[in-house]
Amino acid sequence: MKLTLSAILLLFPVSVLAHSPKSPSEHLDDHRIADERVRENIQDALPTQPKQTVVPNIQPQQTVALSESQLQQHPDLLERALIAALLQGNGENASLLLPHYQKLPENLQEPTFHLWAKALIARWRHQYTQSVRLYRQALAQQPDWSVLRLQTAAALLSNKEFDAAEAQFRKVQSENQLPAGFAQEIESVLLYIKRQSRWQFSGNTTYINDKNINNAPRNPDLGGGWRGDQAESGQGLAVNLGTNKKWFWKNGLFNEWRLDSNSKFYWNNKRFNEANVRASMGIGYQNAKNSITVLPFFEQAWYAGGKKGNETLRRFSNSRGIALEATHTFSPKWQGSLTAETAQNRYRTRKHLNGNTHFVSLSAVYQHNPSQAWFGGIDWHRNNARDGDDSFDRIGVRAGWLQDWKGLSTRLITSYGKKNYRSAGFFNKTQRNRELGVQVSVWHRAVHWQGLTPRLTWSYTKTDSNIPLFRYNKQRLFLEINKQF
Incomplete structure (x- = not known):
C-alpha cells in the first residue's frame, strides 16, 4: 500500500512539521x-x-562660645558669631544663630548673610540641591567673597555637579593670596573631579x-x-x-x-x-x-x-x-x-x-x-x-x-x-x-x-x-x- 505525500501531510499537524x-x-x-x-x-x-562623595575638609576650624542672653543684648556679637559660623562652615551653629539674627533691625542685617546661612544649613541637613541654589544666589550678590565661593564649589561637588564644581574651584585657585593649605586641598579636589570623567x-x-x-x-x-x-x-x-x-x-x-x-x-x-x-x-x-x-x-x-x-x-x-x-x-x-x-x-x-x-x-x-x-x-x-x-x-x-x-x-x-x-x-x-x-x-x-x-x-x-x-x-x-x- 502506497501513501502519497499529500496523504502523509494530512496525518501530521502543521506545527509538528514546522519544526522537528x-x-x-x-x-x-x-x-x-x-x-x-x-x-x-x-x-x-x-x-x-553605598558610595558617597567625599569632600575634603577645606574650612578653618574655629569655635565661638556665646550664651543666648549675650546674643540678644549684643547685636554686634550676634553678627560676629554668625560670621564665624559661616566662615567655618558650621551649619549647626548657623541654624541656631540665624533666627536671632533675623530679629535684628533691617539696617543692621546683611542680606547676603541670610542666603549664605540658609545655604549652609541646607548643606548641613544634606539638602544639597536646595543648598546649591541658595549658594548661587548668595554668590551672585557677593562674587568677591572667596570663602563663599569655596563653599559653593564644595556644595556643587557634594551634589555631583562636577563640571560646575570644577569651574568654581579653579576660580578660587586663581586667588593671589590663597593660603598654602587651601591650595593643596583644592588640588586634591580637582584631581578627584578629573577622575570622575576619565576612562x-x-x-x-x-x-x-x-x-x-x-x-x-x-x-x-x-x-x-x-x-x-x-x-x-x-x-x-x-x-x-x-x-x-x-x-x-x-x-x-x-x-x-x-x-x-x-x-x-x-x-x-x-x-x-x-x-x-x-x-x-x-x-x-x-x-x-x-x-x-x-x-x-x-x-x-x-x-x-x-x-x-x-x-x-x-x-x-x-x-x-x-x-x-x-x-x-x-x-x-x-x-x-x-x-x-x-x-x-x-x-x-x-x-x-x-x-x-x-x-x-x-x-x-x-x-x-x-x-x-x-x-x-x-x-x-x-x-x-x-x-x-x-x-x-x-x-x-x-x-x-x-x-x-x-x-x-x-x-x-x-x-x-x-x-x-x-x-x-x-x-x-x-x-x-x-x-x-x-x-x-x-x-x-x-x-x-x-x-x-x-x-x-x-x-x-x-x-x-x-x-x-x-x-x-x-x-x-x-x-x-x-x-x-
Missing part, C-alpha cells in the same frame, strides 16, 4: 542558556556598599573547575525509557572586561558610554566556550542623593554549540534593548536601587528561542557601620520565546552580608527563586522549578599585588523541578581576581 521535536539534550542546553542570561542579569543588579577600565578573571558544565540532572534515569546526559566537566577561565566613560554637562546631566564583555573558555571542553559583548550609550542625571541612567544597548553572543557543537566559537544570538538604572540614598546608612531592562532576542539557528525578555530588580543596602553592610532584593524576569515550553516567568529574592574583620573580609549571598514555564514540552508537563543559591567569598585585604586582590569563593546552586531532566545541583570552589584602573 527537540531531544532532551537540546532542551537541556536551551534552558541552560536561559538560566545563564537570568544569572548574569541578577549578578549585574547586585548592589554594592574607567575594569577586569575580573576567575579560574573555573566546573564538574557539571551542562547542568546535567542528578539522576540520569528520566523514566519512560529516557536517559539524561551525563555531567560534563571543564576547567578554564571566566574573563570579564569593561570600560566606561562619562561626559558631564550642566545641572547634573551626563552622557555615558559602556562596553562590557564576559566569556568562558574551557581548555579541556571547548564545545562549551562562550563569549558575550554589550555596547551601550545613554544619558543620565545625578545629584547627591539620586542617580538615573537610560542606556540603549546592543549585545552579541558567541557559542561553540555545547554537546552537539565543535570547538569553534560562532555567532549565536544578538539582543537589542534599553536598560534603566536608578539609585536613591535615603540616609547615610540606607541606599536603594532599581534596575530594569527590556530586550528583543534573535538567535541565528535556534529560532524557537526568538522573542523578548523583561527584567526588573529592586535592591537595598544598609551600611550598619564602616565594617558591616547588609543587602537584599527582589528580581522578576520574563522570557517570551516562540515556543511556550521555552517561555517562563521567574521571581526571586536574595539577601547578603558583607563584613570586614581584622585583616579579612567576607561576603555571603543567598538566593531563592521560582521559575514557571508557560506550556508543556517534551515530557508533556509544564515545567516548574525551585532554585536555591549560596555564595561565600573571603579575601585578605593585605594580600594584593599591583592593585590585584585574590578572592576565594565557594558557590552552591540547587534546582528542583517537576521534570527530572532539569533537577541538578552544583558546587564550585574558585579563585577570582579583580582590577579597576
Whole structure:
C-alpha cells in the first residue's frame, strides 16, 4: 500500500512539521542558556556598599562660645558669631544663630548673610540641591567673597555637579593670596573631579573547575525509557572586561558610554566556550542623593554549540534593548536601587528561542557601620520565546552580608527563586522549578599585588523541578581576581 505525500501531510499537524521535536539534550542546553542570561542579569543588579562623595575638609576650624542672653543684648556679637559660623562652615551653629539674627533691625542685617546661612544649613541637613541654589544666589550678590565661593564649589561637588564644581574651584585657585593649605586641598579636589570623567577600565578573571558544565540532572534515569546526559566537566577561565566613560554637562546631566564583555573558555571542553559583548550609550542625571541612567544597548553572543557543537566559537544570538538604572540614598546608612531592562532576542539557528525578555530588580543596602553592610532584593524576569515550553516567568529574592574583620573580609549571598514555564514540552508537563543559591567569598585585604586582590569563593546552586531532566545541583570552589584602573 502506497501513501502519497499529500496523504502523509494530512496525518501530521502543521506545527509538528514546522519544526522537528527537540531531544532532551537540546532542551537541556536551551534552558541552560536561559538560566545563564537570568544569572548574569541578577549578578549585574547586585548592589554594592553605598558610595558617597567625599569632600575634603577645606574650612578653618574655629569655635565661638556665646550664651543666648549675650546674643540678644549684643547685636554686634550676634553678627560676629554668625560670621564665624559661616566662615567655618558650621551649619549647626548657623541654624541656631540665624533666627536671632533675623530679629535684628533691617539696617543692621546683611542680606547676603541670610542666603549664605540658609545655604549652609541646607548643606548641613544634606539638602544639597536646595543648598546649591541658595549658594548661587548668595554668590551672585557677593562674587568677591572667596570663602563663599569655596563653599559653593564644595556644595556643587557634594551634589555631583562636577563640571560646575570644577569651574568654581579653579576660580578660587586663581586667588593671589590663597593660603598654602587651601591650595593643596583644592588640588586634591580637582584631581578627584578629573577622575570622575576619565576612562574607567575594569577586569575580573576567575579560574573555573566546573564538574557539571551542562547542568546535567542528578539522576540520569528520566523514566519512560529516557536517559539524561551525563555531567560534563571543564576547567578554564571566566574573563570579564569593561570600560566606561562619562561626559558631564550642566545641572547634573551626563552622557555615558559602556562596553562590557564576559566569556568562558574551557581548555579541556571547548564545545562549551562562550563569549558575550554589550555596547551601550545613554544619558543620565545625578545629584547627591539620586542617580538615573537610560542606556540603549546592543549585545552579541558567541557559542561553540555545547554537546552537539565543535570547538569553534560562532555567532549565536544578538539582543537589542534599553536598560534603566536608578539609585536613591535615603540616609547615610540606607541606599536603594532599581534596575530594569527590556530586550528583543534573535538567535541565528535556534529560532524557537526568538522573542523578548523583561527584567526588573529592586535592591537595598544598609551600611550598619564602616565594617558591616547588609543587602537584599527582589528580581522578576520574563522570557517570551516562540515556543511556550521555552517561555517562563521567574521571581526571586536574595539577601547578603558583607563584613570586614581584622585583616579579612567576607561576603555571603543567598538566593531563592521560582521559575514557571508557560506550556508543556517534551515530557508533556509544564515545567516548574525551585532554585536555591549560596555564595561565600573571603579575601585578605593585605594580600594584593599591583592593585590585584585574590578572592576565594565557594558557590552552591540547587534546582528542583517537576521534570527530572532539569533537577541538578552544583558546587564550585574558585579563585577570582579583580582590577579597576
